[in-house]
Amino acid sequence: MTARAYTVTFDGVEARLVEVQCAVAAGLPAFSIVGLPDKAVSEARDRLRAALVSMGVALPSKRITVNLSPADLPKEGSHFDLPVALALLAALDVVPRDAAERTVALGELSLDGRLVPVIGALPAAMAAAEADRALLCPQPSGAEAAWVGGTQVLAAPDLAAVVRHFTGQAPLEPAEPGEVTGPAQQRDLADVKGQERARRALEIAAAGRHHMLMVGAPGSGKSMLAARMPSILPPLSPAEALETSMIHSLAGLLDEGGISRLRPFREPHHTASMAAIVGGGRSAKPGEISLAHNGVLFMDEFPEFPRAVLETLRQPIETGEVVVARANAHTRYPCRFLLVAAANPCKCGYLADPARACARVPQCGEDYLGRISGPLMDRFDLRVEVPPVSYADLDLPEAGECSASVADRVAAARSRQQERFAGHDAVRVNAEAEGALLKDIATPDAEGRALLTQVAERFGLSARGYHRVLRVARTIADLDGARDVARPHVAEAVSFRLAVGGGDR
Missing domain, CATH: 3.40.50.300 (P-loop containing nucleotide triphosphate hydrolases)
Incomplete structure (x- = not known):
């Protein structure tokens, strides 16, 4: 008897799909997990055995082998508990095999069968959406995963609820996204x-x-x-x-x-x-x-x-x-x-x-x-x-501007940059502009170029420093609402560049 379910392993912020294959065959009773599992993954068999006993389900006296494919990819984390349990239950015909195959699962099992939240539910939901599969996760992780919106997210409180869902006794309701955190009390x-x-x-x-x-x-x-x-x-x-x-x-x-x-x-x-x-x-x-x-x-x-x-x-x-x-x-x-x-x-x-x-x-x-x-x-x-x-x-009494006034100018400058870089996916703000794009947006007028050339020669600006002055001057012009970079913008940018150290070191 063979069945499979799916889960993910994490490579940076990317969640890579892992196929969890479970075979129940005749032979000496054993339970082994292969496919480069770490210690937390290997211990899943003991947590799973205890969780099934709490539900009144006993493992058969057969040889159980779980393979995590691709087998040459290291597997880390306790979130493999739930997909291993799902694949095993499908192999034992407790839950439908086709339903298990259409599901990406992650979650840690406690000894009484409860599902413990794990990290990475959001990237896992992204991987599930790309694979056109539903995501099954612990109940506390459901609100996080539901933000993806491209797949059905099922959040279960325990393993028993998972079984009842797949057998049609008590289907789980799709999880709803969590709250959007509003502006907190910030320092002004x-x-x-x-x-x-x-x-x-x-x-x-x-x-x-x-x-x-x-x-x-x-x-x-x-x-x-x-x-x-x-x-x-x-x-x-x-x-x-x-x-x-x-x-x-x-x-x-x-x-x-x-x-x-x-x-x-x-x-x-x-x-x-x-x-x-x-x-x-x-x-x-x-x-x-x-x-x-x-x-x-x-x-x-x-x-x-x-x-x-x-x-x-x-x-x-x-x-x-x-x-x-x-x-x-x-x-x-x-x-x-x-x-x-x-x-x-x-x-x-x-x-x-x-x-x-x-x-x-x-x-x-x-x-x-x-x-x-x-x-x-x-x-x-x-x-x-x-x-x-x-x-x-x-x-003295407070005389400086409040954060809200400054934030309005910053937002207006960012809006100008957003419009300017609309056709450049890799560039969002002036600090990221370079090459021909930087030359096109930040070349100052004749007086500004003369000043910048004079400063570069006098203080030994590096090529990086020269271009960074141009970027800052472009931002100052955006704050002023100016279309072109002028001498005053270059002068202020240079003054900040030379304020500490007297030039580039």
Whole structure:
């Protein structure tokens, strides 16, 4: 007696279909699972045996073999419990075999037969829709999987409910999508006193998704400014929300199946490892840069991160994706994020204060910021010095714009970019434009070209730096509602490029 069901195994954000074949044959009683299962998959037979006993079903005294095809693909995770159970029940003629073959299943079994939620329900539903099959999953995972909309999602509380559904005794109702998370109480830019230049840089960064570095003494407001970046960013589009949620589904971060339209904001500690930042570990899980996809990655105390960790950011910043390479697999994750970094000017942080600075000024500042390599510093479009705020300014009433006003300008600039790049699927914002497209949209007027040429020669801008200035100038023009890039736009873009370090290193 042979039957089959289907499930998935995960390769990055992609769910690859796996055929679960079950054969029940005469021979010495045994239960084996083959096809490169890991420890969690191999233990499924014990959980399944206990779950069936709780339902009053005893395994026959025969040889049971479960093959996970393709057999040369590693299988990991407890979500194989439910498809193995479904294939076995079909082989025992407890459920119809044709119904089991039309189903992609995933879920972990508890010993009493309850189905435990697992990660990856959203990408699994995408794979089921592409294969034109229904998805069977635990009840808590149904709201998440139902967001795909291209396939029927059946969410069962336990194995007994699965049997009743397939035998027609009590069919399961299709799952409904979870709630869309509305705007939460966010920190407002109106809370920031002073720091007008840093606020302007924050607005430009949000409008064009330009990477930004803030350097200033402790307590000057760098972290406060960065924490308010999400409040001025436009909400995720439906396509972006689905992209981001698929990554968060694999990381187990979706709350009760709800999908958020708010852009992610990740702020790893400076002691984070390379695997935590770029992804990796035993199962090549997504790292912070992928969890920040379509959102913000804030790295405070930037020079304090290990040098090797910082250098791994260089390629993902350029390509918008990261490949976690292992001996047996190469896992690819998207990571189009906005990097906001903050740093003290030196180790003690008081380089500009004669009364508090150490005796090694100014060498201490050069050594400290020198931990950021020239190629990595070259990738920051906006570099801002954040001076301390005076006590008198702190007593003044709120005078700065609120986040809502800035967000309106950012949204208008993003809308102009969306129209501009409508025919370019790989480009969404100005920071992604390159080559002939960048030349076409960001070439300044004659005065702007003359200024940019003069700055490039005087301060030794690299080719990358030259093009990044053009992208920032194009974003500034978008914020102004200007059709063409003019000299003032180039001048402001250059001022942010040269604010820290005096040029490209």
